Amino acid sequence: MGRASSTEATVELTADEIEHFRSEGYLSVSQVTTSEDVAQLREIYDRLFDQRAGRELGLQFDLAGTDEEGSEAVLPQILEPQRFAPELNDSLLLVNATAIAKQLFGPDATCSFFHAINKPPRIGAETPWHQDASYWPPHLDYRSASIWVPLQEATVKNGCMQFVPKSHRREEVLPHRSLNDDNRIHANELRPEMMDHVRGAVACPLPPGGATFHGGYTLHYTGPNLSDAPRRAIILAASAPPIRRMVPRALPWMDAKLTQRAKRVEAAKGRGPKTS
């Protein structure tokens, strides 16, 4: 990519777009980087998944399966992909996402690559309805946006993002559980008796290099990949410093998790370079 970190942003949100994000809890924008940048990001992305980057550190795992060694991942995910491909930090996408983060959350907001989620053709699983804060440390309140960027067209058929408008307004985490009530699985899903909250969902198809934005309390979902090509998405995290809560939330589904990924994180700690 070879862009200097001083590269200037080439996109910004309009006042209407910022207002939409605040009032609806999500936003869809047709372009946040160039097709040239997308092509380079795709090359890096495919390389990292081919190499199983981060697997031993517990940073690559199957989000929607039990993640046993040797089983085919139905929703492979890499956390902090920039650790394995530092050139991601030179991307125009990061420059633009950082500028947008400051528009949304003020001058002390920061932005970084967060994770990459791949839905393999035909077998790529759905990501069930959830709020991102159902995963996050329970002693903080969040002012954040996840910036979800497809590296090819994203459609309902291959698993574009879907949101429940205004679901962020309660600023609380609804009861979740591990997917299929199986605490070996990393993914969280809204508990079945909470599905009344999923009403009036909006699907957001996008061209490559477009983006959706959603807050940590916004309910969202992606369908399975029913197409014949991979559905690649890379996600950045934009946020202002979180605020410490007086009383931490109870997230019993996180306390109960027993994933293969967590075991690999523990094993890697004993072996040397720290993973966090």
Ligand code: NI
């Ligand atoms: Ni999510």
